[in-house]
Amino acid sequence: xxxxxxxxxxxxxxxxxxxxxxxxxxxxxxxxxxxxxxxxxxxxxxxxxxxxxxxxxxxxxxxxxxxxxxxxxxxxxxxxxxxxxxxxxxxxxxxxxxxxxxxxxxxxxxxxxxxxxxxxxxxxxxxxxxxxxxxxxxxxxxxxxxxxxxxxxxxxxxxxxxxxxxxxxxxxxxxxxxxxxxxxxxxxxxxxxxxxxxxxxxxxxxxxxxxxxxxxxxxxxxxxxxxxxxxxxxxxxxxxxxxxxxxxxxxxxxxxxxxxxxxxxxxxxxxxxxxxxxxxxxxxxxxxxxxxxxxxxxxxxxxxxxxxxxxxxxxxxxxxxxxxxxxxxxxxxxxxxxxxxxxxxxxxxxxxxxxxxxxxxxxxxxxxxxxxxxxxxxxxxxxxxxxxxxxxxxxxxxxxxxxxxxxxxxxxxxxxxxxxxxxxxxxxxxxxxxxxxxxxxxxxxxxxxxxxxxxxxxx
Amino acid sequence: xxxxxxxxxxxxxxxxxxxxxxxxxxxxxxxxxxxxxxxxxxxxxxxxxxxxxxxxxxxxxxxxxxxxxxxxxxxxxxxxxxxxxxxxxxxxxxxxxxxxxxxxxxxxxxxxxxxxxxxxxxxxxxxxxxxxxxxxxxxxxxxxxxxxxxxxxxxxxxxxxxxxxxxxxxxxxxxxxxxxxxxxxxxxxxxxxxxxxxxxxxxxxxxxxxxxxxxxxxxxxxxxxxxxxxxxxxxxxxxxxxxxxxxxxxxxxxxxxxxxxxxxxxxxxxxxxxxxxxxxxxxxxxxxxxxxxxxxxxxxxxxxxxxxxxxxxxxxxxxxxxxxxxxxxxxxxxxxxxxxxxxxxxxxxxxxxxxxxxxxxxxxxxxxxxxxxxxxxxxxxxxxxxxxxxxxxxxxxxxxxxxxxxxxxxxxxxxxxxxxxxxxxxxxxxxxxxxxxxxxxxxxxxxxxxxxxxxxxxxxxxxxxxxxxxxxxxxxxxxxxxxxx
Numbered sequence: 001x002x003x004x005x006x007x008x009x010x011x012x013x014x015x016x017x018x019x020x021x022x023x024x025x026x027x028x029x030x031x032x033x034x035x036x037x038x039x040x041x042x043x044x045x046x047x048x049x050x051x052x053x054x055x056x057x058x059x060x061x062x063x064x065x066x067x068x069x070x071x072x073x074x075x076x077x078x079x080x081x082x083x084x085x086x087x088x089x090x091x092x093x094x095x096x097x098x099x100x101x102x103x104x105x106x107x108x109x110x111x112x113x114x115x116x117x118x119x120x121x122x123x124x125x126x127x128x129x130x131x132x133x134x135x136x137x138x139x140x141x142x143x144x145x146x147x148x149x150x151x152x153x154x155x156x157x158x159x160x161x162x163x164x165x166x167x168x169x170x171x172x173x174x175x176x177x178x179x180x181x182x183x184x185x186x187x188x189x190x191x192x193x194x195x196x197x198x199x200x201x202x203x204x205x206x207x208x209x210x211x212x213x214x215x216x217x218x219x220x221x222x223x224x225x226x227x228x229x230x231x232x233x234x235x236x237x238x239x240x241x242x243x244x245x246x247x248x249x250x251x252x253x254x255x256x257x258x259x260x261x262x263x264x265x266x267x268x269x270x271x272x273x274x275x276x277x278x279x280x281x282x283x284x285x286x287x288x289x290x291x292x293x294x295x296x297x298x299x300x301x302x303x304x305x306x307x308x309x310x311x312x313x314x315x316x317x318x319x320x321x322x323x324x325x326x327x328x329x330x331x332x333x334x335x336x337x338x339x340x341x342x343x344x345x346x347x348x349x350x351x352x353x354x355x356x357x358x359x360x361x362x363x364x365x366x367x368x369x370x371x372x373x374x375x376x377x378x379x380x381x382x383x384x385x386x387x388x389x390x391x392x393x394x395x396x397x398x399x400x401x402x403x404x405x406x407x408x409x410x411x412x413x414x415x416x417x418x419x420x421x422x423x424x425x426x427x428x429x430x431x432x433x434x435x436x437x438x439x440x441x442x443x444x445x446x447x448x449x450x451x452x453x454x455x456x457x458x459x
Numbered sequence: 460x461x462x463x464x465x466x467x468x469x470x471x472x473x474x475x476x477x478x479x480x481x482x483x484x485x486x487x488x489x490x491x492x493x494x495x496x497x498x499x500x501x502x503x504x505x506x507x508x509x510x511x512x513x514x515x516x517x518x519x520x521x522x523x524x525x526x527x528x529x530x531x532x533x534x535x536x537x538x539x540x541x542x543x544x545x546x547x548x549x550x551x552x553x554x555x556x557x558x559x560x561x562x563x564x565x566x567x568x569x570x571x572x573x574x575x576x577x578x579x580x581x582x583x584x585x586x587x588x589x590x591x592x593x594x595x596x597x598x599x600x601x602x603x604x605x606x607x608x609x610x611x612x613x614x615x616x617x618x619x620x621x622x623x624x625x626x627x628x629x630x631x632x633x634x635x636x637x638x639x640x641x642x643x644x645x646x647x648x649x650x651x652x653x654x655x656x657x658x659x660x661x662x663x664x665x666x667x668x669x670x671x672x673x674x675x676x677x678x679x680x681x682x683x684x685x686x687x688x689x690x691x692x693x694x695x696x697x698x699x700x701x702x703x704x705x706x707x708x709x710x711x712x713x714x715x716x717x718x719x720x721x722x723x724x725x726x727x728x729x730x731x732x733x734x735x736x737x738x739x740x741x742x743x744x745x746x747x748x749x750x751x752x753x754x755x756x757x758x759x760x761x762x763x764x765x766x767x768x769x770x771x772x773x774x775x776x777x778x779x780x781x782x783x784x785x786x787x788x789x790x791x792x793x794x795x796x797x798x799x800x801x802x803x804x805x806x807x808x809x810x811x812x813x814x815x816x817x818x819x820x821x822x823x824x825x826x827x828x829x830x831x832x833x834x835x836x837x838x839x840x841x842x843x844x845x846x847x848x849x850x851x852x853x854x855x856x857x858x859x860x861x862x863x864x865x866x867x868x869x870x871x872x873x874x875x876x877x878x879x880x881x882x883x884x885x886x887x888x889x890x891x892x893x894x895x896x897x898x899x900x901x902x903x904x905x906x907x908x909x910x911x912x913x914x915x916x917x918x919x920x921x922x923x924x925x926x927x928x929x930x931x932x933x934x935x936x937x938x939x940x941x942x943x944x
Contacts, residue, residue: 244470248463291498292553292645299498305485306493307501322500341486345479352475359468363461375464382471386478395481 010071010431011063017075018055025051025082028315032086035316036093047089050104051082054111061115065122066428068435070361073427076354077405077420080347081107081413084406086315087334088327091408095321099408106410110417117421124425128369131185134178141175170411173402176237177418180376183242187249188369195250220266232267232280233387233399237380239263244379245372248362284397297324301392304330304337305344312340327408329400333392347406348389355382361423366430374426377419503552507531512567512590512827514547514559517599520592522547522560522637531643535560540636542606545665546597546629546769546820549637553648559593559820562768566591566824566833589827596625596822596835604935605630608928613660614896614912615667615799616932621807621907623837624816627936629800631666633658668771671796672911675888675921676715676735676870677899678791680805680858683732683740685747685755687854693729693861703738705745708783712741712790715887729861733869735885737790744789749780752788758845759805760815761797766840767818774801791888799909802899805849807907809862810882813855815840815847862900871898873926876934879903883929885921893917898925902933905940 026048033044055078062069085107089100121127127134145151145159152161152168161168187194221238243259271277279294287295287302300323307313318337320326326334336344358378365371381404388407391398402412485493495502511533513520521543524533535550537543548558556564569590598618605616605628618628639651655663664670687693699721703712720726720736731739744752756776757763765771774797780788787793800818808815817840824833839847850858862882865871871883883900896912896919910925910932 244467248460248467251460251463302485302489303493303496303499303501305482306490306496307499309486309490309494319501319504336482336486341482344482344486348475348479348482352472355471355475356468359464359471362464368460371460371464375467379467379471382474386471386474389478390474390481393478393481393485395477 008067010069011059011067014062014071014074015059017072018059018078021075021079021082022048022052022055024079025086028083028086029089032090032093032315035314036090047082047085047100047104050107051078051085054078054081054107058111058114061118062424065115065118066424068431069424069428070357072357073354073420073423076350076357077417080350080405083335083347084331084403084408087331087406088408090316090338091320091327091331091334093316094319095326097327099327102410103408103413106413109410110414113414114417114421117418118425121421121425124370124373124422124429125367127181127373128185128188131182134185135182138175138178138182141171141178144171167410170409172234173409173411173415174418176241176380177377177415177422179238180241180245180380181373183245184369184372184376187245187372191249191368194246195252232277232397233391233401235267236263236396237383237387237401240383241376241379245376248375249368249372280397284394287394297330298392298394298398300324301330301333301398302394304333305393308337308340308343310341312336312338312343314338325400328402329388329398329407330392331407332389332403335406351382351385351404354378355385358382358423361427361430364430364434365426366433370426370429374423377422381416381419497555500552504531506568507533507552509533509568510589510827511535511550512569512592514543514563514567515592515594516543516597516602519599521595522550527643529643534643535641537637537641540638541634542602542630543597544634544637545631545667546595547637549640551640551648552643553645554640554652559595559768562770563593563821563824566593569826591827591832592825594822594825595820596620596627597629597820598627598936598939600939601628601932601936602630604628604932606632608931609912612912612924613666613914614910615665615670616928617667617799617803617909618932618936619803619807619818619907620905621811621901622816622905624807624818624840625822625835625837626818626820627906628932629667629820631664631668633660633662635662665769666911666913667799668767668769669798671772671774671798672895672897672913673793673888673890674791674795674797674802675886675895675897676737676740676791677802677805677884677886677897677921678789678795678797679732679735679740679886680809680862680884680899681756681759682744682747682752682789683728683861684759684809684850684854684858685751686728686743687857688755688850689747689751691728693857694727696725696727697731697736697739697742699723699726699736700738700742703741703786705741705786706782710783712737712786714738729864732861732884733865735870740789741786744785745782749785749788752776752785753778753780754844755850756795758843758849759808760801760840760843760849763843765800765804765818766836766842767800768820768836771800772798774798791886799911801909802897802911803907803909806883806899806901806909808849809855809858810901810904810907811855812852813848813850815843815849859901866900870920870922871900871926873922874898874900874930874933876902876930876937879933879937881930881933883926885926887920887922894919896924897921898929900929902937906933906936908933 029047030044058074062074085100085103088103092098092100144162150162152163155161160170160172162171243256246255271281283295283298287298291299304323315338320334323330323333335347355378358374362371362374365374384401384404387399388401388403390396402409404416511524514522521539522537524535527534537547546559548560550556550560567590601618609632613632615631616628619626635655640648642648699719701719705711714720714737720734753776761774761776764773776795784793788795804815817836817838819835819837821835823831826832841847859882862884863880866874866881866883870885874881874883879902881902883898886897888895893914893916896915898910898921901907908929910929912924915924
């Protein structure tokens with residue numbers, strides 16, 4: 001119990017970075033209010049104040065529960081979340097929608113759960129014991145939207161939402177986390193079996209067929225998602241995360257190679273068999289044949305980005321009302337139109353920094369389970385960012401998913417803050433061990449779980 | 460494990476690098492094309508913030524912008540929509556612009572078209588600049604008379620002032636209403652547009668400018684002009700034959716109705732034109748030769764792009780004609796094709812002493828304060844063989860007299876107007892379907908007209924169908940001129 005009363009240098013850094021993030025958000029919020037309504041503070045400061053409050057709460061929780069955690073992740077997340085609120089407010093002002101207020105509430109809820117996660121989950125390895133529970137939870141979460149009395153029905157062509165207590169929630173967002181935790185546990189146990197190569201295909205060494213079964217199963221699952229939910233992007237996200245974790249667990253390049261080839265072939269098969277997937281690919285290949293119809297969303301995104309150019313029109317001076325799903329899927333191009341290439345590059349760099357910190361945490365993590373969890377979560381955020389930005393810029397076929405922290409959507413925000421909480425927890429543990437501080441020094445809870453900092457796979 | 464993590468991190472870095480490169484390509488390389496793409500609504504909204512100038516005919520606007528409280532600041536309306544539709548065109552958020560709305564966009568918006576697309580900062584400085592008013596040469600009474608005289612028949616009427624080239628009426632039927640296409644409701648626009656496209660009578664087609672027809676006997680004016688230029692006189696005599704035995708073919712040419720033109724007696728060129736004698740003109744065409752015919756036709760403007768504010772389909776005569784083709788062309792059949800506008804130009808040239816003035820429909824462009832910014836394009840149509848002189852003054856006078864005879868005592872008697880010197884030539888062009896009934900002529904020195912009617916049934920003739928329409932329109936023009944002084 002030596003550290004909690006005296007903030008470490010890491011927390012000083014975090015506080016300064018948070019102050020910077022809040023300042024940027026407050027400035028953007030005030031600028032938007034002035035630009036669109038010629039309103040000066042106080043009404044233009046609402047977003048800034050709200051973000052300042054959640055930053056202070058989150059920072060306090062990190063100080064108390066994870067004093068040695070990485071100091072950059074929370075400020076980066078708050079920055080994205082805050083700018084997201086400003087952009088969502090911008091969309092509201094352009095089209096008389098009302099997303100900013102619920103998103104602010106969701107931010108508060110997400111920060112609350114973020115804090116609770118940090119306070120109650122003191123050791124990430126506690127989760128490993130429940131890996132099959134998480135596996136089951138993943139499936140249950142994915143199926144929840146199909147349950148008759150809680151489903152929110154089909155929205156925009158997909159049945160992905162449930163209504164709970166008047167709030168709309170997308171369980172699939174949380175399922176991505178539970179899947180990572182389940183896979184980390186599964187791979188930690190079976191990595192040596194999976195790493196043993198018993199057969200050779202050309203230059204590639206492969207494990208026995210039965211050990212390949214989960215890879216094939218994951219590929220099939222991804223293809224089912226793709227075909228069933230018209231969702232190429234989510235399939236890529238799930239499958240990419242799985243393959244990255246499998247590769248890191250085994251060190252076998254054969255997995256990504258075989259997995260990638262399987263995915264590619266499967267994708268071609270799905271494209272040839274399902275008209276709605278085919279249509280998405282056609283739009284991607286040539287969006288200019290049906291500008292007012294099928295490719296409307298993609299074309300409007302490109303218009304917004306092209307109109308924004310290098311410096312953008314300025315906050316409040318673009319036309320987000322022309323962009324379908326501006327507050328959710330297409331929030332990035334709202335930024336592109338009004339903040340220009342400079343603004344979108346700043347967003348991209350912010351995500352890259354989060355990914356870089358995530359990979360760093362995975363490398364320095366004290367055990368293999370933590371490494372795999374950190375890697376899986378990082379890849380999830382990075383791939384999701386890639387899929388939606390790539391879709392909006394026509395690098396890959398467009399899929400309707402959120403841009404982490406920025407897009408409107410409570411479930412997404414919650415899931416991504418949980419990812420940050422888990423990464424902070426892992427970094428706190430490894431740093432504490434490296435410094436000789438016991439993993440549970442800062443907790444009042446008596447340590448009942450024996451730790452296996454460098455635990456090898458069980459026999 | 461850490462080595463594998465580094466590799467995954469590198470892969471993610473590569474993906475983000477690809478995103479960054481792609482973002483640069485869109486925001487820097489493709490930016491102009493995307494920002495100025497016609498379907499980019501931003502462009503439309505900015506353009507609709509401009510007080511677009513009216514298109515004025517007589518004292519009244521036939522296209523005008525009125526303020527709305529919708530997202531698009533101004534709504535374009537056309538108070539006499541169908542009557543002027545082929546002139547004004549439409550101004551649509553979905554279909555963009557057509558007609559004069561397209562051709563005169565820079566005048567109407569008061570700035571170059573590409574400037575509308577420029578970024579907001581530049582635009583803010585001149586948002587209040589209103590567009591110019593475009594005043595047309597159209598005489599509303601003549602345009603209305605053309606619409607009334609056609610009375611729903613398919614065809615076109617063009618009236619030109621031969622002295623200036625000012626277009627006094629240009630009406631094509633069936634027509635359309637530009638108002639539904641210019642509203643702000645995109646799905647309603649689409650519905651209206653699809654109806655127009657599906658209409659078998661093709662109301663969007665401007666038959667006055669954009670459709671070419673075989674000229675039939677009205678082409679004899681050009682053959683006669685060539686003959687007079689080559690030294691024949693109106694009194695040069697030709698044998699009256701039941702059938703002209705065209706060399707090199709068995710497809711001989713007979714007269715309309717199969718008879719003789721002058722009870723078998725030789726007849727003069729003047730009489731041949733007056734009664735529209737096919738055998739004489741087929742023989743004359745062959746005698747003159749294809750080169751002479753083609754050159755004369757080109758002096759009148761065929762095989763040329765007509766300089767005009769709106770796009771006009773070129774009227775054509777093939778430049779390589781063998782003898783049977785020459786004979787057929789001389790009576791306006793075969794591959795000769797002309798627009799009603801072109802035939803009005805021919806009539807105007809004859810009425811204007813042989814000189815072709817450039818046709819134009821814009822009289823003046825006035826800024827919002829009413830000051831003249833620009834005048835219409837008048838002057839000779841010099842980009843022609845003969846430098847705008849189609850025929851000599853003497854030939855023009857001879858043709859003129861002959862055409863007056865045709866109205867007094869020939870095929871065009873139903874175009875007569877008491878107290879006014881009206882001249883003309885009728886034509887009935889065979890097409891395989893309903894014949895095209897033509898009247899091409901003039902009244903006095905200040906009016907030239909071409910009328911084409913295409914759906915009056917198999918027995919329609921220029922004399923019976925087109926000549927009375929021309930008379931009505933010319934009478935209206937004369938009355939309007941008298942009432943305004």
